[in-house]
Amino acid sequence: MVAVALLAWSLTASAAAPPRLVVVIVADQFRADYLTTFASHWRAGVQTLLRDGANFRRAQYPYAYTDTCAGHSTIATGTLPRTHGMIADSWWDHETNLLVDCTDDEAASIISYGSPLVVAAPVAGRGATPAGGRGAAPVGGAGNSPRNLLAQTLADELRQQRPGGRVVTLSLKERAAINLAGHSGDAVMWFDEAAGTFATSSAFASAPVPEVTQFIDASPYVKDVGFVWTLRDPSTTYRNRDAGVGERPSNPWSGLFPHNLEGATAAQYANLWRRTPAADVYLARMATALIDAYRLGQAENKTDFLGISFSTLDYVGHQFGPDSREVEDIAAHLDDVLGSLIAHLDDKVGRAKYVLAFTADHGVAPVPSPAKGFGRLTLDDVRERIEETLRNRYGPPDKDAHVARIYYPNVYLSPAIRQRLAADPLTVRAVQDAVTSLPGVARLLYTPELSDRSRDPLVRAAALGRAATRSGAFLIVQKRNWVLGPRGTADATTHGSPYDYDQHVPLILLGGGIRRGTYDAAAAPTDIAPTLAALAGVTLAKVEGRVLQEALLPDSQTTRR
Incomplete structure (x- = not known):
């Protein structure tokens, strides 16, 4: 029944010109209540989404265990873990007696965009550089791929049904970038935690992608070595206090602002950098560079796909909790990042020629309090x-x-x-x-x-x-x-429960063909792929969500110039 409805709507929607670019933005661990709790900080991207987009206020995951791999796979495919198979970030393999990460693939190799930082030496104040040259060949050992993903993604279907479009996905996490892309992609990038460099997989490329190499060579993330994380807004505007009870910041940070990167060892630097607003800014800059390099959304009769998952909020949320000043400030900085990204899309593609979905893969529980x-x-x-x-x-x-x-x-x-x-x-x-x-x-x-x-x-x-x-x-x-x-965990809190603080996430649509407004109908992240597919004029092989028809303009009102 759902598949028939999707096909019927797709045939109707395809009468209008499909979007030239489909954008999916995931803010890892962004709870739905942050939209109102942190409302005083919205002045850029989130403000634009709420003002000009279709906001589904009751969107939530229908399954019990929420995490990054399951969430991104659900968003990308329009199916549930029972169907796409990505039940968690990891699971136990009875045949090998090993814990398997969801994107593990011993047949794939990591393709690195830089050698690891020199761990033994402190990061120099003038800026550190990776030792050695760019990694032009795959790195040995187990890699990552989408082989465990049992359903086709929206990006997969776009490539097959509307040939010629590009697929670009970016994240700090491999399980986010890979699952947003699906089974192929032109640039599928993530930050390799073990090596402290950006990387892709031989499942997607045989060598470093030139467009990505150009950006990383011109702007290595280690240039942020002198970055000091300070509050984006005046301290009196924050609802959450500094140094909250139960926080577990990474060494050598304390629970008090500011948080400094300078003076950290190379090993500490990569870990800490991912927990600052600088990481989200860097990822957005990479995205805009690839929009320009690939001319995403600028060719007629093609539909490109851009997926971006911002991970910093999740890293910070695990260590500081949802009621921390750090989480509040990361959300405020992310507002600026989203604002610059949307402005770039408006300028290069045009609001009427792209469609964007904003959501999260899960929420987070409060820090335990006896x-x-x-x-x-x-x-x-x-x-x-x-x-x-x-x-x-x-x-x-x-x-x-x-x-x-x-x-x-x-x-x-x-x-x-x-x-x-x-x-x-x-x-x-x-x-x-x-x-x-x-x-x-x-x-x-x-x-x-x-x-x-x-x-x-x-x-x-x-x-x-x-x-x-x-x-x-x-x-x-x-x-x-x-x-x-586990005992001795470094996390102050986590997610993965059947409660609203984990399941309830934002779901906002923006762009061509979208009727702005606030919607109280039941919705879920499974609805994102079917809705975007309908606008793009493609069908999904498997679907367990619905087309959010109430937020779509009728043909006579849909204009994409």
């Missing part, structure tokens, strides 16, 4: 409680442990235990009772019992996010405002 009645539970406690229960019921394992791995929210068991539990509902209940007796655990769901037709909204949400060969035997659901993570 005084407020919620706290932190370690996954180690959950694992030990399950292991203890299974040993009491079945005896010690033949080797290793009954619990193979926990990667939140999935609990992976040994093959022998999975088989025994399938015929032993009493032990399943014993495990569930043992875990839910821990503080902070709301439920432990047994995945073979999940159904997307359940009347229990939590069970249904969990089912929408489950892929049988990649999900665990159990799914942990924490209580509201509780945070689960």
Whole structure:
């Protein structure tokens, strides 16, 4: 039914000239409530989106576990994790007995745009440069690719159904850039954390892309070495105080502004730089350079695709929390970044000739506060409680442990235990009772019992996010405002829950064919790809979202000059 509706709308919408450029912008960890909470800071990009765009105020993810890989894959494909397969940033592979990152591919190689920084030496005050020359050949070892993505993206369909268009995606995270692009792309770029350089994959290119090389050579990110992160606005305009309780800033920073990059070692520099507004500015500058180099959106009868995922808010949010001055200020700086990017698109392409979607891959929980009645539970406690229960019921394992791995929210068991539990509902209940007796655990769901037709909204949400060969035997659901993570985590907080602060995200459309306004109809990030596909006159092979028809202008009112 949804596919038929999408096709019907696509045929109607294609009567108008399709956009020359489709833009998807993801602000990693940007909660929907930030749009109003931080409203006093909007004077550029966010202000433009809210004033001129179609704002769906009730947009939220329908599945239970929200993270970067799942979110970007959902946005890009219009399908849910049960379909696109990207259930989490990582999952346990029973065949190899290894934890697999969602874009891991041992057959792919990393193509670097610079050698690693010299770790042993402090970063010089005049500006550091990478040791050695540009990486012109693939780097050995496991790389990244879209091979684990089981659905076609909007960018994939644009390339196949409207040949000749370019696909460019950028992020600080490989799982964001890759999943926005899909299975091919002209420039698919991310920041390689291990090497401290920008990189791509042999899955997309055989050598460094010249247009990207030109930008990086002319403007290496290490030129930000003297950057000092100060407040964008007067301190009296911030609702959040400095040095909040529970913050966990990276060494050598404290919880107080300003935050300085100068004097950091090379290893610290790459880590800290990603946590400053300078990183978002740099990514936007790279995007505008590639818009110009590829002349995105400037050719008739072609539709290019540009995907940008800004990651800094997520890095900062994990360490400082949503109620920190740092998060508030990153959002304020991002407003400027979005403003400059939209202005460049207006100038080079024209507002009526492109369509843009702005959203987030997930939200974030508040920093745990025992005084407020919620706290932190370690996954180690959950694992030990399950292991203890299974040993009491079945005896010690033949080797290793009954619990193979926990990667939140999935609990992976040994093959022998999975088989025994399938015929032993009493032990399943014993495990569930043992875990839910821990503080902070709301439920432990047994995945073979999940159904997307359940009347229990939590069970249904969990089912929408489950892929049988990649999900665990159990799914942990924490209580509201509780945070689960490993012992000794460096994060103050995290995401990945079925609650509004994680699921509720912005969804704003802007550009040609878009009817501006505020919409209270139910919506989800799964609706972005079908809506943009309809405007571009292409169809999606698989779709679980809907076309947001209420925000689209009728043909007689759609003009793209």
